[in-house]
Amino acid sequence: MTARPGVLLATCAALFGLSFVFTRSAVGALGPVGVSAARAALGGCLLLAVVLARGERLRGPPPGRFLVLGALSAALPFLLLSLAMTTMNAGTAAVLNSVSPLFALAIEVAAGRDRFTGLKLAGLATGAGGVALVMAERGLDVGPGGWAGVLAGLAGAAVFAYGASYAARHFRDVRPLVVATGQQLGAAVLLLPLVAVFPPPGPVTPPVAAGVAGLGILGSGVAYLLFYRLIDRLGPARTATVNLLVPISGVLWGLVLLGEPISPLSVLGMAAILVGLRWVLMKR
Numbered sequence: 001m002t003a004r005p006g007v008l009l010a011t012c013a014a015l016f017g018l019s020f021v022f023t024r025s026a027v028g029a030l031g032p033v034g035v036s037a038a039r040a041a042l043g044g045c046l047l048l049a050v051v052l053a054r055g056e057r058l059r060g061p062p063p064g065r066f067l068v069l070g071a072l073s074a075a076l077p078f079l080l081l082s083l084a085m086t087t088m089n090a091g092t093a094a095v096l097n098s099v100s101p102l103f104a105l106a107i108e109v110a111a112g113r114d115r116f117t118g119l120k121l122a123g124l125a126t127g128a129g130g131v132a133l134v135m136a137e138r139g140l141d142v143g144p145g146g147w148a149g150v151l152a153g154l155a156g157a158a159v160f161a162y163g164a165s166y167a168a169r170h171f172r173d174v175r176p177l178v179v180a181t182g183q184q185l186g187a188a189v190l191l192l193p194l195v196a197v198f199p200p201p202g203p204v205t206p207p208v209a210a211g212v213a214g215l216g217i218l219g220s221g222v223a224y225l226l227f228y229r230l231i232d233r234l235g236p237a238r239t240a241t242v243n244l245l246v247p248i249s250g251v252l253w254g255l256v257l258l259g260e261p262i263s264p265l266s267v268l269g270m271a272a273i274l275v276g277l278r279w280v281l282m283k284r
Contacts, residue, residue, distance in 0.1 A: 008229060008230055009234075009245065013243075016219065016243075017247070017250040018218060020250055022215035026208050026215065028208075029201065029202055031201060033082075036078035037194065039216045041188040042221070044220075058182055065170050066182035067186040067189065068186075069167055070183050073164070073167065073183055073224075074163075074183060074184065074224075075191050076159045077157075079191075080152045084156065087149030096156075097153065100158075101161070103161035104161035105120065105240075107161060124280060126276030127275075129272055130276060131247050134270060136265065160240075247269075248273055
């Protein structure tokens with residue numbers, strides 16, 4: 001892996017990790033459906049503005065495929081993760097989410113586009129173990145009805161992994177900016193009608209509005225643009241390893257924004273994640 005994709009992978013993980021901070025500030029007032037719809041709509045509109053400003057067009061597969069991609073890569077994972085977090089804390093959800101690279105690799109192997117190797121499996125196991133260590137001191141707790149939450153979290157990770165594979169197969173020759181724009185707009189089209197069924201409890205205060213703005217612009221707009229650029233360069237299985245880096249970015253954002261200390265256990269876990277990631281990304 002060259003240095004440039006490595007920088008893109010780290011930046012994408014940092015933005016996905018920052019999304020947890022923005023989500024926490026907005027989900028109480030908007031609810032899971034409201035937050036998901038708002039971030040997709042704002043991210044999609046921002047990316048569309050960039051497309052139009054550059055004089056480009058949304059050329060690519062039929063609109064229906066953008067709707068499918070929006071469902072697989074945004075709408076369904078966002079909603080399933082929100083459902084999971086009603087029965088567990090963020091640390092447990094992050095550990096479940098770290099299984100996504102394994103799902104992505106299994107999908108690619110089943111399709112004959114990749115293969116299992118001992119080094120890749122060892123890397124995924126080491127990385128997932130590192131995620132568990134990083135999150136352990138923050139509490140790995142499952143509340144009442146927890147198994148439903150666990151299944152929802154695993155389903156969200158699997159759907160997200162399949163979404164990356166779907167994008168690699170059906171949007172192979174489409175510019176990443178167009179893919180990200182269509183994906184976010186497709187997710188918004190699917191989610192916005194649900195807001196009428198699950199209206200936000202409110203109130204929408206300035207901090208809530210700021211959280212939604214950050215979530216839409218950075219967590220959806222910029223992050224998914226980088227995500228699809230990575231799929232174009234690394235393929236879906238290797239790009240899915242971004243989920244192993246998200247807990248590291250969460251810890252670092254906690255230090256920078258909240259002044260939370262980093263314990264030796266977190267350092268050990270982060271080192272394990274990086275070693276595991278290195279093994280997965282090595283070409284053999």
